[in-house]
Amino acid sequence: MEKLRVGIIGIGKISGIYLQNLTTIFSDKVSVTAVADLIRERADQAVEEYGIPKALSVDGLLASSDVDLVLNLTTPDSHFDVCLRAVEAGKHVYVEKPLCIAMDNANLLLKKAGEKKVRVGGAPDTFLGSGIQTSRKLIDDGWIGTPIGATAFMMNHGHEHWHPAPEFYYKPGAGPMFDMGPYYLTALANLLGPVESLSGSVKKSFDERTISSEPLQGTKIQVEVPTHVVGIMNFASGVIGTIVTSFDVWSHSMPWIEIYGTEGTLRVPDPNTFGGPVLLKRFRAEEWSEMPLCFPYQDNSRGLGVAEMAEAIRAGRDHRASGELAKHILELMHGFHDAAASRSSYRVTSTCSRPEAMVSGGLK
Numbered sequence: 001m002e003k004l005r006v007g008i009i010g011i012g013k014i015s016g017i018y019l020q021n022l023t024t025i026f027s028d029k030v031s032v033t034a035v036a037d038l039i040r041e042r043a044d045q046a047v048e049e050y051g052i053p054k055a056l057s058v059d060g061l062l063a064s065s066d067v068d069l070v071l072n073l074t075t076p077d078s079h080f081d082v083c084l085r086a087v088e089a090g091k092h093v094y095v096e097k098p099l100c101i102a103m104d105n106a107n108l109l110l111k112k113a114g115e116k117k118v119r120v121g122g123a124p125d126t127f128l129g130s131g132i133q134t135s136r137k138l139i140d141d142g143w144i145g146t147p148i149g150a151t152a153f154m155m156n157h158g159h160e161h162w163h164p165a166p167e168f169y170y171k172p173g174a175g176p177m178f179d180m181g182p183y184y185l186t187a188l189a190n191l192l193g194p195v196e197s198l199s200g201s202v203k204k205s206f207d208e209r210t211i212s213s214e215p216l217q218g219t220k221i222q223v224e225v226p227t228h229v230v231g232i233m234n235f236a237s238g239v240i241g242t243i244v245t246s247f248d249v250w251s252h253s254m255p256w257i258e259i260y261g262t263e264g265t266l267r268v269p270d271p272n273t274f275g276g277p278v279l280l281k282r283f284r285a286e287e288w289s290e291m292p293l294c295f296p297y298q299d300n301s302r303g304l305g306v307a308e309m310a311e312a313i314r315a316g317r318d319h320r321a322s323g324e325l326a327k328h329i330l331e332l333m334h335g336f337h338d339a340a341a342s343r344s345s346y347r348v349t350s351t352c353s354r355p356e357a358m359v360s361g362g363l364k
Contacts, residue, residue: 003027004092004310007034007061009082010073011042014096014302018073019050021303029307030069036061058082062089069094069313071306076173080105083120087113092313094121094306097182099326101173103334106327113323119313120323124183125305127190128320129274133295133358135259135266136191140357143280144261147192150241152184153254158247160211160221167221169247170209175225176245177333180272184243185329187257187271188233192241193354194328195233199345200336202226205248231336236351243336274301294360320355328352 006022008015022032032050036058037043043055053066061067062085070086072079072095080100086093087109099106099122113120126132139147154176159166168174189195205228209221228248233241244254257268264282269275275298279288297304305321312319328350339346 003029003031004313005033005066005068006030006071006306006310007036007056007064007067007069008032008046008071008073009036009058009061010075011035011037011046012073012075015046015073017300017302018071018306019046019052021301022306023050023052025301026303026307029310033066034061034064062086062091067091069306069310072096075168076101076178080109083109084112087116087118087120090116090118092119092121092309094309094321095123095326097123097326098173098178098333099323099330103331106330110323110327119309119319120326121305121309121319121321122323122326123302123305123321124186124271125302125308125321126183126271126274127187127355128297128304128308128358129301130293130295130298131269131274131276131278132187132190132271134276134278134291134293135268136357137294138266138278138280138291139191139259139261143264143282144259144266145263147237147239147259147261149260150188150192150239150258151255152188152241152243152257153252154180154184154256155244155246155249155252155254157250158209158227160209160213162213164213164215166211166213170221170223170225170227172225175227175229176247177226177229177336181229181243181245181333182329183271184245184257185332186325187268188241188243189325189328189352190355191259191268192235192239193237194235194351195241195332195348196236197234197345197347198231198332198335198339200229200231200339202230202337202340203228203248226337226340229336231332233332274298274304295358318353318356320358322352322355324350324352325355
């Protein structure tokens, strides 16, 4: 079956792992035919390093007849514009998280994609990896009984201590929830299904931060977004979940994700990775047991969502890292902030299908 031809827009820090994987382990599913970046030298370097046929301007790539799907790796403030232009050009599009910044834009993008009969997909795709898919199978097979509760924790002290240009992470469209929340919320949606309502509390602990990493050491950052966000979720399945994302915590000992059931507890691995460990403690058990990973893609497999989407398009089935899922996650992130501002619960207007579980043999 003919490969789907992929054009990549945005050759920044995250693009390297996508280029590496799409031109190697997923090269039987897709063919990267073009790259584009506002800094032409970056695109030229990718052509040389990964054997891509050509570097184009953004306009040239969107107009190219050799591109079926646009992989949008631009910064979040450009996600909507690039995705919409790709859809209007009659191309499928897969975008790094988040889908976009504003909910109105997310709705417009998916509406336009439906009119153009093209697909939208979105990161993260880590939930398709071995760790979270093994966790999904344990839940589906009843190892913890009926799920009743969940917790998720993403807490550190921000990016200014290590990132070379951390200012963006404290501006609208970022902060701990929009930066890292998609990994945790997407994992939870895969494990437990969509959320119907939620509440939230937020805090901005520091108005200003000082960069201690190079090359901007000593530069002051103005903080424009909440940096400690706590949410409570009511899932359609009846599960009650809690999530904490923070750039204000120096250290902690909380798990990434735990799912609590009537017959045991499941500890889910870091949702920003593809592997394990997956830990299970059934009722009356004295110790945690590390469960064998029963799915492929344990290493950094970014691009898996693109490959799975390409295969789904060819097979005429729904793809798992869908635009509907990405929009639902975007609304949850906004919902925590909106609920905090209004001091009331938030009724979620979007929904999504719980993504179909992966098969143990790999992509299907």
